[in-house]
């Protein structure tokens with residue numbers, strides 16, 4: 359158990375009301391009873407740190423000894439934030455590559471930060487009511 363979420367096995371109305379991050383519809387819009395909650399982060403490798411680590415391995419001629427002598431610095435660093443999204447079953451199969459999803463989410467967050475994001479009335483249909491209709 360990662361312990362990242364208080365209760366990773368359940369989901370309340372507030373979270374279930376979120377739309378599918380790919381198609382923008384409720385997670386049960388097509389009547390499916392299963393969907394995905396994904397938490398993902400993008401990382402970039404730190405080339406100079408990797409080269410230092412590799413250089414140490416070459417110098418001592420043993421990766422195991424190098425691991426003990428290593429300053430244990432980060433070899434990759436998170437690029438951007440952590441994203442937690444819901445994905446409907448249909449999009450999990452037909453939604454396309456993860457990089458495309460990440461780009462869409464990044465664009466939406468940029469739009470929201472600039473104040474031209476989702477301007478719909480919050481009383482409009484939610485993913486939760488779509489889910490209820492699907493069941």
Ligand SMILES: [Zn+2]
Nearest residue numbers: 378381446449
């Ligand atoms: Zn979808």
